[in-house]
Amino acid sequence: MRRLAQGDESALATLYDRYAGLVYSVARRVLGDAGAAEEVMQDLFYQLWWKARDYDAARGGLGAWLLVSARNRAIDRLRQRKRAEALAPEQVAPLAFDLESSVAQAELISRVKSALGGLSESQRQALELAYFEGMTHSEISQRTGEPLGTVKTRLRAALQALRQVLNP
Amino acid sequence: MNEHPQPEEIFDEYALGVLEGEERHAFESHIEACPACLRKVEEARARMALLALATPQIQLPPGAKERLLRRVASPSPAPLQQPAPFWGWTTAALAAATGVLALALLFIAARNRELLRNLRELEARQTQLLESERRLGEESARAHAVLDILTSPQTVRVYLASTPSRLLPEGKAFYHPQKGLVFYATNLPRLPAHRTYQLWLVPPQGKPVSAGVFNTDPQGNGEVLLPSLPLGLPVKAFAVTVEPAGGEPQPTGPKVLAGVTS
Structure with missing residues (x-):
């Protein structure tokens, strides 16, 4: 990040190589459109480049911040919400896992997938509607046609199970 | 809590x-x-x-990296050229600009009403013409200074919210270390006569600095415009406390609003 703040383009290229694939994939999943997903990804890296001086790297891991921002921006775009903030919309704690190398990424991806594999189909569906479509409890209930209480209980059980697996 | x-x-x-x-x-x-x-x-x-990470990893579109690097190499923030117009960035910038403009317009509308009132006074009391003119000049300079803070890119915007569980009272602080401070609060409870609200600027180091006292109108709205503050003072947070009438050199009463710079 320090190199980036000083305007070193090779630093941006390094960060791009490391994280752009993850950022693009999540934006693509949310938006379902290659052009829109690339815009979200480019937007994020472009702002990172111009606002690197304002970004307090010490406060949060860059990988976690990029993932959170990619998902939030794609959801905002999907739901046509406006988010007028600058670079650090939300403070994110550093990831508890290494995300810097492609080997570490692959390991973590398989860990997350197996964690989700341990959930029931309906739990996973509720979680995906929340995460990839940005739905609230009542919106999930409307979409699935299930009572609000059921949706809340189901999602909470899914989150509880994930905590067990995803805490290092 | x-x-x-x-x-x-x-x-x-x-x-x-x-x-x-x-x-x-x-x-x-x-x-x-x-x-x-x-x-x-x-x-x-x-x-x-x-x-x-649960979603399938998809190959990046060919040329995406080159497009990004080309874009950052241009001297100023520029839109993405390929493959499609870069609506994300311009929309966000427009939204931000529209927000500032809306605020400015609101402010101008309020000032307009005030100026109109002043004009009617002028017609009615021609003998006080000179005096009123002087006041208008001051008002307009003041409005200009306030607008300047609201629209400057260097202005720090801090939104203050109530500390107890119900988020009714709210405050908005617009602070520019060189140009000054504009603060609005809404939905604050009416205070007894011997009490006042006091706004504090909390620097990253050292004690809070008073940014002035204010009272609310019957709707619970209050404001502090351009208080005198040391020039160039950095800010970590703003807070509002309830103090004895006239204010205190350091906060003593309960904190009703607080907000940290993002």
């Missing part, structure tokens, strides 16, 4: 964005006043971010 949110999964639910209505409201009110819970939210955001 009200009790910490329970159970632990509620932090994940908030980070995920599924909470809504009163539940979300109560949660946000709590974390704004509770650094320990805010940290849990930041951890939950990182934990929820891992869900992004």
Whole structure:
């Protein structure tokens, strides 16, 4: 990040190589459109480049911040919400896992997938509607046609199970 | 402070964005006043971010990296040329500009009404013409200074919210270290005559600095415009406390609003 703040383009290229694939994939999943997903990804890296001086790297891991921002921006775009903030919309704690190398990424991806594999189909569906479509409890209930209480209980059980697996 | 949110999964639910209505409201009110819970939210955001990894990894479009590097190489913030117009960035900038403009327009509308009132006074009392003119000049210079702060890119915007569980009173601070401070508050309870609200600028180091006292109108609105403050003072947070009439050199009373610079 320090190199980036000083305007070193090779630093941006390094960060791009490391994280752009993850950022693009999540934006693509949310938006379902290659052009829109690339815009979200480019937007994020472009702002990172111009606002690197304002970004307090010490406060949060860059990988976690990029993932959170990619998902939030794609959801905002999907739901046509406006988010007028600058670079650090939300403070994110550093990831508890290494995300810097492609080997570490692959390991973590398989860990997350197996964690989700341990959930029931309906739990996973509720979680995906929340995460990839940005739905609230009542919106999930409307979409699935299930009572609000059921949706809340189901999602909470899914989150509880994930905590067990995803805490290092 | 009200009790910490329970159970632990509620932090994940908030980070995920599924909470809504009163539940979300109560949660946000709590974390704004509770650094320990805010940290849990930041951890939950990182934990929820891992869900992004559950989606299939897709190859980046060819040429995307070159497009990015070409874009950053241009001397000023420029739109993405390929493959499509870069609506994301311009929309965000437009939205931000529109927000500032809306605020400025609101302010101008309010000032307009005031100026109109002043004009009618002028017609009615021609003998006081000179005196009124002087006042208008001052008002306009003041309005200009306020607008300058509201629209300057260097201005820090801090939104203050109530510390107790219901987020009714709200404050907005627009602070520019060289140009000054504009502060508005709404929905504040009426204070007894011997009490006043006092606004504090909290620097990153050292004691809070008073940014002036203010009282509210019957609707609970109050403002502090261009208080005298040391030039170039950095800010970490703003807070509003209830103090004896006339204010205090350091906060003594209960804190009713607080906001940290983002």
